[in-house]
Amino acid sequence: MADNGIGTSKLDNSTFITQSNLECKNLYDYLKTRPPNTLERLYNHPAICLAVYRELPELARQYVIRILFVEQPVPQAVVASWGSQSFAREHNYVTKVLTELNVWMEGSLPGGLIGWILSPTFKRNLKIALLGGGKQWSMSSALEPDKNARDVSFLDTYSSERWECVLHYMVGSQQQEGISADAVRILLHAKLMKRDEEDGSPVITRQGFQFLLLDRQAQVWHFLLQYLDTVEQRGLDLVECLTFLFQLSFSTLGKDYSTEGMSAGLLIFLQHLREFGLVYQRKRKAGRFYPTRLALNITNSQNKNAPLLEEDSPKGYIIVETNYRVYAYTDSNLQVALIALFTELMYRFPNLVVGIITRDSIRQALRGGITADQIIGYLKQHAHPQMLAADQKQTLPPTVVDQIKLWELERNRLTYHEGVLYSQFLSQADFNVLKEYAQSNGVLIWCNKEKRTLVVNKNAHDEVKKFWKKYSKGS
Incomplete structure (x- = not known):
């Protein structure tokens, strides 16, 4: 033999498919790839410990809080006995998560038993985050009243406009403002765009199409992770930038914070966040900044009740009919460009766009890397209030939903192993x-x-x- x-x-084909899809990491997926010494430095900051604790699975949070004030290792058999045997798989998973994140470690007990004990650095700073105390964060709110104070509605409008500049650039729609060369490099690094082979100009990729149909919070988080991959190349400190980002996520919307005491690297990082719409600063040397809604709870994927931007709220603008026609009540070039990704546009009026979902338009979207579930999810997310009426069991017409999935199945006749x-x-x-x-x-x-x-x-x-x-x- x-x-x-x-x-x-079939190995090459399988690898190609994996690399062509957008990989959206959560906080756990990102931190577990960091070396132990980086995690140790991160856990020196209470804000990061609190953010990591919030993102842990529910069972893991129970384990952490039960041994937070225990000063010696707890036998592993005792920890396992805190849950039913029917949840042994969940126990093994959270054990793996806590170990990979260096939240806890193995410790020896008298008699040769092995137990779990929290990392000293994580334990100390999580206590500070939960009970108070410790050093003052770099974001200080001790400021004189701002004569040019900005309210929440202004910050929402500003952050929406800044972020939409990035999305406008990706879809190639007409816009008044461009984005910096630095932002373009991040899009290229994230493989959301690539250089055209003929003229070298950036064009959207398969992953970029998928990125456009993500919700706003997921878009910002993915974009920031790609940015963090390049901070060391810019001469910035990854731990310092991550710490500031976590502190920013715990800030208060509509409140201004001082830049006093920030390092030169943090001030550069602040300007980048300003361009992406995560903070507002009237002038570079204003000495204060306002976090926007994009920065709040940015790492908290489990918080389904996080405040939304106006365009992400349930007030949608899309009506889908059983004859596959799509009516989008919008005058936004960006929203029109997104609709055009999977429909054939027929008419355009000042505040209304009419399109039709066809086999060719869906297949074109599928070739671009967009999945049927993403298209259906986008239509549901932005459905018009009339389609969300209480007497309707399904938001979208079942015939349209089923047909979109069938068109996708036409392309998925082969499975690679x-x-x-x-x-x-x-x-x-x-x-x-x-x-x-x-x-x-x-x-x-x-x-x-x-x-x-x-x-x-x-x-x-x-x-x-x-x-x-x-x-x-x-x-």
């Missing part, structure tokens, strides 16, 4: 033994009895290989 490691004919090819068996008996082993373990992808060839799941290759060696020695 020959083990052909190169027999992964990474596999390893086994061939050139010396006898039919050898082939049958390995085939039965792979089949019984659920790792057999394909087999051919006549040619004595089979393909097993790539992840199970090592186990299958060990079994074959053991069988070969025994026979």
Whole structure:
């Protein structure tokens, strides 16, 4: 029998599909990729400890709060006994999360038992965040009254306009203001845009199409993560920028904060946040700034009741009819450009755009990387109040929803699996033994009895290989 490691004919296709889709990380996914020394520096700040604690799964938060004031390791068996055995999978998962985030660590007990104890740095600063005390944050609110004070409605309008400049640039619609070369570099780094092969100008990518249909909070968080990947190249301190971002998420909307005491790197970071609409500052040297709604609770994905911007609120503008026509009551070039991603526009009036959903328009959107669920979700999110009437069980016409999904299924007729090819068996008996082993373990992808060839799941290759060696020695 020959083990052909190169027999992964579908490996390249599977890898291509994975890399072409937009990967939206949450706070846990991002922090677990940071080295331990970076996490240790981050946990020196109460704001970060509190944000991490809020983002933990509910069971993990229970574990942390129960051992927060315990000064010695708690036996692992005791921690496991706090939950029912039917939730053993959840227990294993949260144990993995807390370990990867360096929130807790293993500790030895008398008698050789192993227990869990919170990281000293995380424990100390989480106590400060929950109970008060500690050093003053770099964002100080000790300021004289601002003679040019801004109210919440002004900040909402400002943040919406600044963020929409980025989205306008991505869809290539007409706009009055452009974005800086620095923001363009972030879009290119995030692979939301790429350089055109002919003229070198930035054009939107498959991931960029998917990005446009995300909700506003998810867009900002993903964009900031891509920015943070480049802060060290700019000569900025990642920990310092992350700390300020977390502190910003706990700020009060409509309140001004002083820039006094900020380092030169933080002041540069503040100007970048100003461009993206996360903070408002009248002048660079104004000495104060106002956090906007975009910056509030930015890391809190579990907070479904976070305040929304006006354009993200339930007051939608889209009506979808059973004949596949779409009516968008808007005069925003950005919203029109988003509708055009998956519809064929028919008419445009000063405050109304009429389009139709067709097989070709949906297939074009699918080729751009947009999924059927994203299209349906966008239409639901921005549905007109008349479509949200209480007597209607479904927001969108079921015929339209089902047809969009069917058009997507037309393109998803093949499923790719990474596999390893086994061939050139010396006898039919050898082939049958390995085939039965792979089949019984659920790792057999394909087999051919006549040619004595089979393909097993790539992840199970090592186990299958060990079994074959053991069988070969025994026979």
